[in-house]
Amino acid sequence: MTASDAPKRMDRQGDAPDTARVAAALEGFLAEFGPRASIYLNACVRCGLCAEACHFYLETGEAKYVPIGKVKPFEDAYHRTTGAFAWLMRAVGMAPRLTAAELEAWEELIYDSCNLCGRCTEVCPMGIDIAELVAEARHGMYHAGFVPDRLAEITRNAESRHSPFGTPEDFRRTIHAIEGEFGVSLPMDKPKADLLLTLAPGDLEEHHRSVVGLARILDHLGVDWTLSSDAFEATNFGYLSGNRELQAELTVRLVDKAKEIGASTILLPECGHAWTAARWELSRWYDGPLEGLRIRHIVEYLAEAVESGKLRFRQVRETATFHDPCQQIRRGGMERAARVVLAALGFDLRELPDHGETAFCCGGGGGVLSNARAEPLRLRAFELKRRQVEETGAHRFVTSCGQCRLSFDRGRAATGWDKAVESLIEIAAENLVEDTRDAG
Amino acid sequence: MSIIEFLEGPAWKASAAAFLIFAGWRLVVILTAGRRHPGAEPIGSPLLGAVGTTLRHFVPRPAFWRRPKVWFVSLAGYAFHLGLFAVLLFAAPHVAFIRDHILGLEWAALPRWGFIVAAEFAFAGLLTLWVRRFVDPVVRLVSRPDDHIAAGLTFLVMLTGCMALGEQSVALRAIHLGLAELWLVYFPFSSLMHTFTWVFSRAVTGAEAGRRGVHW
Amino acid sequence: MFFGARARQRGTRAPLALGAGLAGLTVVGPALAGAPPKVGPPMQTGPENTLGGLSDSEIWGAIRHEAFGIATSQRPEDGVLIDADGWWWTELRMPSGPLVQGAIWFLLIVILAILLFAIVRGRIRLEGGRAGIRIPRFSLTQRVVHWTVAALFIIMALSGLVILFGRPLLIPVFGHGATSVMASAAMQAHNLMGPVFAVSILTLFATFLPGNLPSQDDIGWILKGGGLFGGHPHAGRYNAGEKAWFWTATLAGVVLSVSGILMLFPDNLAPWVAELAYGFPRARDLLHLAEIGHVVAAVIMIGFALGHIYLGTYGNEGAFEGMVDGTVDLNWAREHHDLWAGEMSGGSAGTGAAAEPAE
Structure with missing residues (x-):
């Protein structure tokens, strides 16, 4: 036993x-x-x-x-x-x-x-x-x-320092560093913009290429967008920890900021529970749909742009399998959107044995990834996923959630698995066709 | 007043009234509890979602077909429920009872062989599911005393009903009727209420799924 | 008055269609046409043949009072009211006959033997205490099947014993009225649950067959008396006693199922089977055999079951949990099923080193 x-x-x-x-x-x-x-x-x-x-x-x-x-x-x-x-x-x-x-x-x-x-x-x-x-x-x-102490601590950070990642000052510093690192320009705190882009701590700490990718895609689409140093946090540790008061505060902060800068869209990054908290739990704090303001997720946003012909990609032409982030797919309704983007990238999709709305979680969702003591249990869930990924025989392993990627990366480190997990957004951004004649 | 007259008269009326009043009360409390959130701006139709989920959960979805317990619970569950409904609504003595004591109208009864087969499926389903409650660590862990009482009472009502099949002993009929009345009184306080709540449960989940454009 | 209330409501018209045992025979006569009889035809809305066995005595009463029969059936034996060839069966089966009396004595002896064993040997305790290590013994499927069979067996055995021992044992205690109620209830439950029990026992066979085939270890186990009087002989997953119970239950189950089904369908199935067996449809002979086989198999199975229940619960410390949780203590396995314990714990540890402490 x-x-x-x-x-x-x-x-x-x-x-x-x-x-x-x-x-x-x-x-x-x-x-x-x-x-x-x-x-x-x-x-x-x-x-x-x-x-x-x-x-x-x-x-x-x-x-x-x-x-x-x-x-x-x-x-x-x-x-x-x-x-x-x-x-x-x-x-x-x-x-x-x-x-x-x-x-x-x-x-x-x-x-x-x-x-x-x-x-x-x-x-x-x-x-x-x-x-x-x-x-x-x-x-x-x-x-x-x-x-769990670790989750409580992160939640306290979200409460007192603005974000689990850090203060607005930390945010500005990191964004500037990313600008320098990749030679891109990331608009920040514009007084007026049509789209408010939010980010997850994982993007700011480890997945800088995702931030750059998001910027590249938005620029390519010609969107008038901005980051905000006092409303940048997409994740909602109020929701994950059960601190409903904080959950309300974090949601309202995004909405208020968007209204302040006259944005029509709040765009959420590759994060799962951010979508649940902002898109579906929003109605806990507002009595009806928001006037003139939509909350969008980058995956559906991207799929829409692909389907309307505004985005084209160089064809990857490789086999790939896709991990369906629970809050985006099963609980978020973007199963088709993710596959639209994968197909547009020219991936030969090898679905996991359990995929789409019946996919298994990475093991890190719902605050479990932030809960350090749960690691042994989380690794058990990771094993299940690992078996399924290997079963597909696919060359690439793609997902559209930063938290899922962190969860897989920790699992890989703990078990010595060499299969890298890639970001859908990063791949999309890297394969953008600037001139539509190049496609094909 | 003989015992059977008592059971068919005042006791029947009292237990039926208790059933209606307490079950109704419980449903009212359930449906009016607490705050209701307005729901986010929908992607799909909450109404269609509610209908879809209500129908979809009649059959386990293929992703779970690999799990033997899903098969077992589904098949035994259907054997029990369909058998029980057939017996409850179409056994000749029940048709007569419903005509004489409840609706005043009757419908075609099952032939005897049909009754026997339905009862056998019902017994097989109930017995295996109840046995599993004791020996499957998962279900044993979450089973409440009520789950056992509800299963046991239902089993006794069914067993005494079959024992009264000879229809030549008022005593046997009285035992069956008395237990059925006890079951009716117990019903509103127990998990037997799933008879009514299942459809609400699937529907609220389905409405949220429809709103989100997914298929729970 | 209480018990008569239902019968009074019923119609009283003759002719009276008889129940299962005498299908096709219509009885009319002075005994039924005169004073209001106690028994009438079934309710029009009710299920068919609800009168069952109880009314047979009334009918035979009518026949003794010069009722005459008109056989509508063309089958050879249906015109025969009293089957002279059946006397041996009647004498064998009557309450004071060898079948019923033998069954009573057999079960009494079994109960006494178990009591004696419990007193002399006491509870067989775990000699080495508990190891605290659980090893899986019965799968969830096996446990569900086992307890489903067990529950059905108890219903079938109790109702069967009421039917078998009603006249010699129950009537003297409870009187005719109450016994007839019990007998009717028992018969209906017995008939209805019978097919379910038959299916369950087949499932039992299939789920417990692995490990229950005879092996060489069984001889040593039997020679040592199963260790019931001290010492633990070698045994694999199941010892010879458990195997004997498995095969007894299987064979008795088959006999009970086949004979029971024949008796459930005396008019449809039995003549057809009799024709296959004898060349002509002498269903009564076949049903005599079926009943005797049914009783003998049932009594043997009940007797064995009593021993099984004793040994599986109080008699053997640490055995019952195997059939509830599915796991047993490693020490229990080593003491009672050393060879199996070696396989189970040695599988991962290599050369059976884990089985050594059993020496």
Whole structure:
């Protein structure tokens, strides 16, 4: 029997007493008990099929990774406070009792072993969106101070320093360095622009070529765009950690900036959860569609430009396989868009055994990559992906998410796998045909 | 008043009323809970998404066909549910009961062999699924006491129903009817409520999927 | 009054179509045409043949009171009301006959033997304690199949015993009324669950066959009495006792299934099979054999099952968890199935070094 990959000890933030933690968790949970969570928590029949979709269960075989089991404290709180017979259960002493010990014990399941990838929803006979429930459960966990330390720290950075990457000053310095390194000009803090480009910490730290690629594509399309040193952060660690207040702040900051500079588009980089937070979770903070402002993802943006004939590429003519980032594809609706771009690049696409909307996560989504202690577990998920990539026999391995790439790179480093994972945007930018006559 | 008269009269009315009131109450609480978010600007149609997901989840999608448990739960689940519906709605004594005590109208009943086959599928499905609850570590971990009580009560109602098939003993009929009434009263408080919630669950997921232009 | 309420509502018209055992025979006569009989035809809306076996006694009462029959069937044996060739069976099968009495004594002896063994030998404990290392023994499929068969077996055995022992054991205790209710319930459950049990036992055979074929180790195991009275003889994945149970359950299951199905379809299937077997459709002879085979196989299987249940639960420390969790303690495997334990733990460690401490 293999030893468990679970951390030996859970983290806790602050020094609040247990009773205060439980009360704070309850408050966070209560804010999430809308009709959707309520329906889900009343529909599950415990068939256990969700486990059959979860890479953490499939790879470890450990029963505790069954997805619906990960939200037990959330579910208990529901039946104690909100369920139709909560009053009756409390009266007869049968209501589940939430304890700090339980919350702490579930920290690993809620943060380390869920990528919010949503694959379990697809196998669930009831169609329960367990990823959504886990994200909602994180709200209470964050309030109670039961978050993996590393994730909590990054979230604090996002809160106090503007971005997990750093302050606006750090950002300006890095952008200038990239300009110098690649000999490009990156417009910053223009008072007026049609498009506000946002970036992820991974782009600024490691994937500089992605930043350059984005700039090249936008320039090629003749877009009036800018970066903003006080609204550059695309990722949303409020969403990942369960800090809903921060999540709102980060989303509103982007929207306000876009409105301030008169932009019609906020463009998100090759990042997955940024798309979920800004595009789909936005309506938590705004009552309807934004007037005259669209939130676009670079993948769909690129596909649209390809289909309208504005972009042409030199043909790569190589076999490639594509890792579908969960938040962009399964939960983001860009399966076709990604393939439009791949086809336009002339790739001979060899799909993974599980691809498109049923693809497996890289293992790093949902804040797991930022959660250092989850690495052993994350590597198990990585193994699954590695097997599938090798099975395709494809020459190139491409994806459209910086977080996924970082996740693969860490996995590669840990296991000595030599298959490089490439950025779709970088490849597109490098193969741009300036003069349409060159194409073909 | 004899026991059977009591069970067919006041007890039946009381349990049916409890079922309607508490199940209705639970549905109202579920659907009116908390805040509802307006939803992001849609890519596709939430309505079509809701319909699509509701239909799609009747059959496991091919990506999961490699997993034996998906087959097992689906096949055993269908054997149980279809068998149960056939027996519940089309067994001759049930048709007569529905005519006399509920709707006042009747429809064609299953022939005896049809009843037997349906019941056998229902038993096989329920029994294997219930057994799995005890021996599969995954399901055992997440099973609540209620999951066992609901399965056990349903099993007892079905078993006593089959035992009363001879239709020559009022005692057997009374046992079956009494257990069925107990089942009705228990129903609204249990996971048996999935009878109604499944469609809402698939639909809300489907509506969000439709909004995002995906196929959950 | 309570039990009569249902019957009173029913129609009272003759002729009366008889149940399964005497299909095609229509009985009319003074006994039924006169005073309101207690039994009438089935409800028009109800399922067919709902009267089952219980009403047969009423019908035979009517026949004894000079009822006469008109056979609408052209089959040779259907005109015969009393089958003289069946007396041997009647005597064999009657409550005081050897079949029922033998079954009672057999099961009593088995129970006493188990009790005696439990007292003398006590619980067979893990001699070396627990190793704390779990090794997989039964797959999830095997466990689901096993417990499904077990649940169905209990239903089938209990209902079968009610039918078999109703007259000698239940009537003296509960009286005729209550016993007839129990018998009716038991028969319906038995008939309905029977086919499901037949399928389940086939599945059991398929899932447990690997490892249950006889091997040379079985001889040593049997010579040492299975270690039931001390010591642990060598054994592979299954020991000879478990293999005996597997094959007994399989063979008894086949006999029970075949005979049971014949008895389920006495009018359709049995004559057809009898024609194949005898050259003419003497279904009654075949059904006599089927019933005797059914009882003998069932009693043997129940007796064996009692021993199996004892040894699988209280009797052997550490055995039950194998069929629940699917895993057993390494020390349990070494003590009870040393050869298998060697394969399981030596597979990765190389030359069976892990199996050594079992010496």
